[in-house]
Amino acid sequence: MSTTxxxxxxxxxxxxxxxxxxxxxxxxxxxxxPEHFGIVSVDCAKARSKWMLCDFYGNVxxxxxxxxxxxxxxxxxxxxxxxxxxxxxxxxxxxAVERTGRYxxxxxxxxxxxGFEVRIVHPFATKQFRQPSDPGYxxxxxxxxxxxxxxxxxxxxxxxxxxxxWKTLQLLIRHRRDLVFKNTAVCCQIREHLDAAFPxxxxxxxxxxxxxxxxxxxGHFAAPQDLAAxxxxxxxxxxxxxxxxxxxxxLRRILEWAAVAAAPDLAAAQxxxxxxxxxxxxxxxxxxxHALEREIAAYLARTPYVLLLSFPGINVVSAADFxxxxxPISNYANxxxxxxxxxxxxxxxxxxxxxxxxxxxVHNCNRKLRAAILxxxxxxxxxxxxxxxxxHHWKVAGKDPRDIHIRVxxxxxxxxxxxxxxxxxxxxxCLPGRHYILDKLTAFHRQHDTPxxxxxxxxxxxxxxxxRPEYQAEALPLHQELEKIQAGRRRGPQxxxxxxxxxxxxxxxxxxxxxxxxEEHPH
Numbered sequence: 001m002s003t004t005x006x007x008x009x010x011x012x013x014x015x016x017x018x019x020x021x022x023x024x025x026x027x028x029x030x031x032x033x034p035e036h037f038g039i040v041s042v043d044c045a046k047a048r049s050k051w052m053l054c055d056f057y058g059n060v061x062x063x064x065x066x067x068x069x070x071x072x073x074x075x076x077x078x079x080x081x082x083x084x085x086x087x088x089x090x091x092x093x094x095x096a097v098e099r100t101g102r103y104x105x106x107x108x109x110x111x112x113x114x115g116f117e118v119r120i121v122h123p124f125a126t127k128q129f130r131q132p133s134d135p136g137y138x139x140x141x142x143x144x145x146x147x148x149x150x151x152x153x154x155x156x157x158x159x160x161x162x163x164x165x166w167k168t169l170q171l172l173i174r175h176r177r178d179l180v181f182k183n184t185a186v187c188c189q190i191r192e193h194l195d196a197a198f199p200x201x202x203x204x205x206x207x208x209x210x211x212x213x214x215x216x217x218x219g220h221f222a223a224p225q226d227l228a229a230x231x232x233x234x235x236x237x238x239x240x241x242x243x244x245x246x247x248x249x250x251l252r253r254i255l256e257w258a259a260v261a262a263a264p265d266l267a268a269a270q271x272x273x274x275x276x277x278x279x280x281x282x283x284x285x286x287x288x289x290h291a292l293e294r295e296i297a298a299y300l301a302r303t304p305y306v307l308l309l310s311f312p313g314i315n316v317v318s319a320a321d322f323x324x325x326x327x328p329i330s331n332y333a334n335x336x337x338x339x340x341x342x343x344x345x346x347x348x349x350x351x352x353x354x355x356x357x358x359x360x361x362v363h364n365c366n367r368k369l370r371a372a373i374l375x376x377x378x379x380x381x382x383x384x385x386x387x388x389x390x391x392h393h394w395k396v397a398g399k400d401p402r403d404i405h406i407r408v409x410x411x412x413x414x415x416x417x418x419x420x421x422x423x424x425x426x427x428x429x430c431l432p433g434r435h436y437i438l439d440k441l442t443a444f445h446r447q448h449d450t451p452x453x454x455x456x457x458x459x460x461x462x463x464x465x466x467x468r469p470e471y472q473a474e475a476l477p478l479h480q481e482l483e484k485i486q487a488g489r490r491r492g493p494q495x496x497x498x499x500x501x502x503x504x505x506x507x508x509x510x511x512x513x514x515x516x517x518x519e520e521h522p523h
Contacts, residue, residue: 035055037092037093038056039055039094039156040116049067050066052065052148058149062081074106074107074110093116096151129149162327165302172324176296187282196268198218198272204250218272222269222272224264232248235251235255290448293448296316296320301459305420308420310436311419312435316444335413338373339410342370343361344410373412381404438462438503442478463503471508
């Protein structure tokens with residue numbers, strides 16, 4: 001017999017104040033008095049800014065003044081503000097700076113270095129407070145007045161500060177993401193030009209971009225007819241002279257294609273030359289991406305977000321993307337703060353009896369954080385058995401695919417917050433197993449040919465964030481890898497054999513009893 005489920009009431013609480021929590025200043029104003037509380041409003045541009053000082057009531061104490069973005073002018077403006085504070089007996093004050101791309105940063109840094117409290121006003125807030133007062137009229141002075149009104153009403157917000165480690169990680173993951181997008185665009189261009197010069201040649205390879213054979217042949221043979229004329233012996237000789245590894249069955253497939261290949265486009269030689277040049281660009285970008293990923297892994301290992309590697313379906317890059325956009329976990333009170341910042345909630349329009357509660361996702365949010373979370377949701381749906389089954393059930397039930405991804409993202413945020421804030425590895429009643437952090441980190445560095453000292457450094461940094469009760473479990477796959485190396489069952493350079501004993505000693509774990517065949521691991 002099926003049971004009916006009642007919808008749980010919303011957990012949202014009625015607001016105690018109308019201002020945003022990070023922008024409330026009324027308790028401070030009540031303490032010193034409105035006439036003794038000052039607000040410095042700053043409207044920023046590219047090369048200069050305009051500022052003014054008013055009390056809480058809006059009485060102008062220092063009229064709008066232009067300041068150039070150089071050290072001398074900024075120091076003079078700060079000295080003028082200090083003098084005005086003493087002259088008008090202002091016991092408390094703040095600096096409200098409108099966010100303007102990156103142009104507000106010099107003023108923000110200068111005021112913060114002077115010991116001033118700096119708050120950020122979003123341009124949307126400025127616009128909404130300017131239009132009712134000065135409709136159809138925008139100047140720097142009207143913007144300053146709007147910035148002041150926004151600060152008075154609690155829309156000058158405290159911005160969480162990042163130290164150099166977090167900021168570097170954020171810049172690295174964004175630069176890598178940008179390179180990946182550019183590399184994808186280059187790959188599309190390469191395929192277009194390659195197909196014009198060698199129609200159907202790309203289909204001869206399962207992995208065109210990783211095939212040295214393909215690009216050697218394109219670089220040394222001008223047309224499909226040249227490939228067919230060289231024959232199997234000619235192709236083998238050319239590849240052997242260049243030291244390129246190949247398989248004869250691949251060459252036979254290429255010859256079969258060349259025998260019946262369609263005629264190339266006009267100016268095929270130029271298409272081929274452009275394709276080779278673009279492929280060189282793609283190779284350089286790929287190498288730069290791999291180097292960035294090694295750096296990203298090093299920074300991830302220094303943060304508690306490295307614990308997310310124990311989550312099945314999450315790799316080093318996706319965990320670093322999430323960590324770089326999130327920043328310190330201490331900036332979030334709970335998982336709802338994460339999803340709120342990422343805008344993982346529907347728009348709502350309600351007026352009288354009309355209530356459209358399930359609109360599209362809200363537009364004003366941190367888009368990069370949302371993209372990182374939804375990217376992880378995609379990975380979990382594809383690579384995590386539990387979420388794959390959940391997504392399948394929701395799809396059979398007729399749920400929208402977008403709704404399915406949001407549901408997975410919300411569940412991930414709840415689990416991730418408990419893991420990172422609670423400094424614990426992945427444990428979930430629906431998923432009895434977990435991945436091993438050190439083993440996954442080692443495999444990642446092995447794929448990226450990371451130097452041994454850097455690999456050892458990252459493993460030791462990751463150990464600092466592991467809960468001590470998990471040392472024994474994390475040592476198990478490392479012991480198994482060491483046994484394979486010592487028994488000679490692992491091919492290739494065995495530099496891991498030099499560092500695994502060091503890592504195991506750092507874990508403080510002796511010999512580990514391997515799990516018997518068919519026995520379920522307790523974690």
